[in-house]
Amino acid sequence: MKYQAKRKAIILLEDGTIFYGKAVGNAEGEASGEVCFNTGMTGYQEIFTDPSYYGQLMVTTNAHIGNYGTSKDENESNGAKIAGLICKNFSYVQTRPSADQTLQEFLNANKIFAISDVDTRALVTYIRENGAMNAIISTDVENIESLQNKLKKVPDMNGLELASKVSTKEAYYYGDQNSDLKIAALDVGIKTNILRHLAQRGAYIKVFPFDASYEDMKSWNPDGYFLSNGPGDPQPLENAISVTKQIIENDHPLFGICLGHQIIALANGIETYKMHHGHRGINHPVKNLITGKGEITSQNHGFSVDKAQTEAHSDVEVTHVCLNDQTLGGLAMKSKNVFSVQYHPEAGPGPHDASYLFDEFIDRIKKKQSA
Structure with missing residues (x-):
């Protein structure tokens, strides 16, 4: 590639701090969008196409991004979902x-601006010390005041409903x-790899839009129900919370991942909260309190379920704990066939330590079928 001088670019954080880069x-x-970071050393394509990152500026901590290109078979959705990319060394060539x-x-095709x-x-x-916050990345480096005005209009992630932006419009199989x-x-905000894991275990899945009713889902006569991962604050998802309450009341097998986990907590009257800077990476240690075993997990969340309220709930138990900060990693209901985890057992990218959870879900469904 013929060398040419790179266009200057900046990152302006909402507190006024500026970092510099090149377009x-x-x-x-x-x-x-909200600036966040992922500590994974690989899997950038899966990260960029994960619907859970919708509306966020992704900072990759791995020094080299792009060296192995992209493959359409490795998308976790129908395209890139990040708002923008911030990295150290960008590789314009790939060798895979x-x-x-x-x-x-790939970024050009998805209209994603990167610096x-x-x-x-x-x-x-800086993010670790000061917390996640909104930011703007731009090549308009001379007009800081104009960028600050634009940044003031970016909605805060707290209270922001984003599931409607990434959910399917029509049900599919x-x-x-x-x-x-x-x-x-x-x-x-479902990831394709979740569907792969369920299908590999013999399941036929019907994926419903975020605003589907319990009656819509029940009319298909499913053997079990699943709540997916996704972006934004779980608290505005009133329909999903209502649907979850009905699934629980009717004692159907139910499994939730990430945002789905938070929805299950809210359906049980347990509050969620926005974290200081969240968990995003593929090497987060978790302890399974039921088996006593440790797991290295893939995580991607900026909100979490209140652990103290979960421990105090008469019908809910803590099943997993995130060992880096002792936040809630998983829960299960005592009287219902319901369980969930805050992290990503399907990985993509990441380790496969937690894939047993899909086996557990299938086992729960089969036990219900044979009862």
């Missing part, structure tokens, strides 16, 4: 035979239609 591809551009695009081509040559160690340290095991999934 990827020398393009003019601008993007805004199975890749079908360079990362630059590189950023001191990401300093930026991540995944897996073997001849299966005798049917799962109804409420899509509030």
Whole structure:
């Protein structure tokens, strides 16, 4: 690639702090959203296409991004969902035979603005110390006041409903239609790898839009119900919470991941809260309190369930704890066939330590079928 001077770019945080970088591809551009970081050393394509990151500016802590390109088979949704990308070293070439695009081509196709040559160690340290906050990235480096005015209009993640932005508009099916095991999934930002894991275990899944009613889901006569991961604050999702209450009242097998986990907590009257800077990476340690075993997990969440309220609830028990900060990692209801985890057992990217949870869900459904 012929060398050309890179266009200057900045990161302006809502507290007025500025970090400097260069525009990827020398393009003019601008993007805004909550700035967050992921500590994974690989899996950038899966991260960029994870619906849970909708509305967020992603900072990658791995020093080199783009070196293995992208492959359409590794998308976790129908396209990139991040608001923008911030990285240290951006690779314009890829060296993987199975890749079908360079990362630059992928970002261009998805209209994602990216900046590189950023001191990401300093930026991540700042977020860790001061908390996640809104930011704007731009090549309009001379007009700080104008950028500050634009930034003031970016909505706060606290109280923000985003599931409607990423959920399917129409119900669809995944897996073997001849299966005798049917799962109804409420899509509030579902990752494709979750569907893969369920289908690999013999399930036929019908994925419903975020605003589907309990009657809609029940009319398919599923054997179990699933609540997906997704972006934003769980508290505004009144329909999903109401649907979950009805699923619980009728004692159907129910499994929730990430945002789905938070919805199950809210359906039980347990509060959620916005974390200081969240958990995002593929090496987070979790302890299973039921088995006593440790798990290395993939995590991506900026909200969490109140652990003290969970411990005090008469019908809910804490099943998993995140060992880095002792926050709630999982829960189960004592009188109902319901359980959930805050992290991502399907990984993509990440370790497979927690994939047993899909087996547990299938086992719960089969026990209900044979009862």
